[in-house]
Amino acid sequence: MIYTYKDKYTKELRVDCKECFGLCCVALYFSASEGFPTNKEAGKPCINLQSNFNCSVHKNLRNKGLKGCTAYDCFGAGQKVSQVTFSGHDWLKNPECANKMFETFLIMRQLHEMLWYLTEAFILQKDPHIKEKISSLIDNTKQLTLLDVDFLLTLDIAAHRTKVNVLLKNTSNLVRTKFHRKKNITSRSCNVTFPRSDYFGSDLRKTNLRGADLRGACLIAANIRGVDLSWADLIGADLRDADLSGANLTNSIFLTQAQINTAKGDSHTKLPIMIVRPTYWSK
Template sequence: MADTPPEAGPNAAVHPPARAELRADCSSCFGLCCAALPFSASADFPVDKPAGQACSNLGEDYGCTIHSRLRDEGFRGCTVFDCFGAGQQISQVTFAGRSWRADPGSARSIFDAFGVMRQLHELLWYLDEARSLPTSEPVDAELRAVQEETALLTRSGAAELGESDPDGLRERARPLLRRASALAREDAPGTGPDRAGADLVGAKLRKADLRAADLRGALLIAADLRGADLRRADVIGADLRDARVGGADLSGALFLTQPQANAARGDAATRLPQALERPDHW
């Protein structure tokens, strides 16, 4: 069947993708984020759109007809979103090039699988980064086991994806990622503050020394982080919407993702990890 990739199965070789492979390639996707996901009129979107309905700006070629002016048109949320490569995986591998427009009867299955795949790909991003840290050797075997199980699942068919448990995989990975973070931060110069889960909305942290800080899940919305040093700071799950990071050093920040960078307000002087791209709107 088209939605069961030939390489899937218990004997499939497992080669987890590197972070370079976990980037959105819209040219190889059938506009899944523009059709599968809902959005509501807000500061991020000018209109409502239910899940499963194509955005009015989605072209016949699955490209965005207003891509170059999304922010000007009020679609800021589109410029922040990133699927971690789940779109092309679903479009080209899971459904072997079959689009939801060409096969409307499969649309629901395609859209549901996309939601699961994005969760799995995001987890793979974190696991790959954790394993890349030179200090993670004590937990590498356990990280690799979860990474390989997750990678194998991404190559399965739509039915298996629908029966999978991404939340369970994340719960297994959570303490391993936390341990990898602790090992990396212990090895860093200085000891950063523990502000995990802290409410730092609008906080004045300009030029702050946040090296090796624990900022997991912190609310940094509209915080002033201009010129701050966040090398080895753990920012997994931190909310960086409208955080001002002009001139900040995020080059060694732990678990920083493309959506987080997209949501922040940086400039040409902001330093990012090599695995991330500088957002066009900075």
């Protein structure tokens, strides 16, 4: 199966709240430390969720201290579970299915996130053999998203993620090694990783992060203003309150909308084509 550039941005991996039964507002645990005013138990509806599954304060989320809501991205898992897995039967009218629906949503979200990364890896990967493996794993993952709910709930998601991570890491190394060779940088330097705590609140404006391995790096509240992050691997990096004003992330690897939603930026921040600039960023 051939995947084109356009496939990366399919509607399936985009959030469509109108087709969802407010699953992220119920299934998830809300933590005050993650951008919510108070803690909320998983499985308990948010007090702002209405009976039609709309949010009563959607236009004022950030003003009401609900930054976590504006940051969250389910990669389209919400509408998939609501309209496909459960065929449009919501948990309010069918309370006996509620717990299964919430648990399925958490699994589906992980599968859709993997599809996001795998599709980008397919585009970036130049090795035909590995490209074929990625294509096969994309097909396999898509088939998993269509499983019956009972099969989804028994899925070994950790094992599947391990297979995905192998190909993502391989692609990251290939892309960054190629970049460093073009820049006449030793291959050893392209595999440098940074301890998770190194960049917490750090001033990185004079740090060369082009082609850096920032997988899982803690960049909370870091000053990255004007920094070029071309070909830097940002998978799993924590960008909460990181200042990306004027930074260049056009060619950053494995960046997601959720990461950008938690960061700070402005009109001069350069983003990949598939990432939407948050409306609450400074001008």
